[in-house]
Amino acid sequence: MATIIPIESGDGSKKWRATVRKKRNGKLILNRSKTFSSKKLAEQWATKLEAQLQDDEGISAVLAQASLSGQTLADVIHKHVAYFHQLKPFGETKRYTYKVLAEADFAQKPLHQLTSADILAWFTDRRVRLKSTPATLLQYFGNLRQVLQLAKPTFGVSLSVALIDDIRPTLKAGNMIGQGVERDRRLKPGEYRTLLAWFRKYDATRAKHLKMADLFRFLVRMPLRLGEACRISWSELDTKKRTAMIRDRKDPKNKLGNDQLVPILGRAWRIIQDLPRSSDEDRIFPYREESVSILFAKACEACGIENLHLHDLRHEATSRLFERGYAVQEVALVTGHKSWDMLRRYTQIRPESLHR
Incomplete structure (x- = not known):
């Protein structure tokens, strides 16, 4: 059951805090609270969350989202590199690729706020502003996809591969990713x-x-x-x-x-x-x-x-x-x-x- 109580904020105004707790086999598995400006908003949030917790699938989804709170994709990338590099050391190019991905703007966002649009914006900027080749961006794409795919089985962090797969058609249509092509460009006179x-x-x-x-x-x-x-x-x-x-x-x-x-x-x-x-x-x-x-x-x-x-x-x-x-x-x-x-x-x- 949810509990909703009035609280006084620092500026003296009245707010409402909703708390939802969930037990499984007598053990508390979820304790989530959120503060709202009105009692009605607090009740709506609590009702929606309790509805999600009616079955095992819903509970798993809520717990997975909770596990993402506070973490960024950069955190997961660093874990990925540390774990897999010790098993099969990466070459310098691959280490550099992961470093660039970890420093990307989208990698600094909390995981539960990360969207495909954030990732697409980064790829677009690399292609347009930095003139990265489709072959280079394909390497970033593949390495990022591997991070997302292995996050749950390796670290217990539920990340959807759809974050990257959903933008693949756009990247291909915009010639932002692709296999390298043979070039015959040499320096011209002067x-x-x-x-x-x-x-x-x-x-x-x-x-x-x-x-x-x-x-x-x-x-x-x-x-x-x-x-x-x-x-x-x-x-x-x-x-x-x-x-x-x-x-x-x-x-x-x-x-x-x-x-x-x-x-x-x-x-x-x-x-x-x-x-x-x-x-x-x-x-x-x-x-x-x-x-x-x-x-x-x-x-x-x-x-x-x-x-x-x-x-x-x-x-x-x-x-x-x-x-x-x-x-x-x-x-x-x-x-x-x-x-x-x-x-x-x-x-x-x-x-x-x-x-x-």
Whole structure:
């Protein structure tokens, strides 16, 4: 039975507190109270809640909602990462994906207030404002869905997968999620100089911790993924052999522990050697991937360069190695590809480069 009592608020006005208690097998399983401005509203709330508690299904639904109170999706994401990472360690990209999801606006809302519209707004912003690719957003979609799907069996937190499944048609119709497509974009004449000039001006006038010009020059000459370049350390640089250890290179089966010794070729080596060293930072390019990606997109927009992605620089560098006469197996040693079929999509050799 519900109890409704009058109470005096801090400003002296009269309010009404409704309390609903539910026992099962003599044990109190629910004790919920709420305060209202009128007795009628208190009675309506109590009547509605008591109606929900008439059968086991209703009781379970109310208890599930109560378990969400005070928790946010960010809390669940952190639990998910902590639990599953200890069973099968995540690679850096996956950890970063979960980090971005946990920092999203929708992840800060109480779970019982979270809606599909909140999640859709976040995906839309990533696609429109940050220019995230459909393939990247598909990774966020898949990881978020897994968090929702495993929350109840793993942590006893009832979350509906419908929160993400309901927006899938909209995401697909708006080309916000999808498989990656093969690209053949390389730097066009003049684009390298234009971007380099923009980055040098940025570095000289605005950058404090992110020096983009040297990283840009390096990525055009070394076909590494951005995350790989940002993990190279001074302590694992062999100055005699001109090699660097690349930790946790991407691999279809398991990237964790897939460490490879890679030669730093040509001018890329000189770029590294000219960089200043920091006593409190071992990484050669100690930058956040997201910060670099955002700045690169900003530079392209400012310079009027269209349809150029940061990852296209890996294509550019790979093609340059082939144009310089390196064999397939030699290029694969640098890029980390296991077969020619995998390497082929990153290769766009210009016809004029075949003239010797």
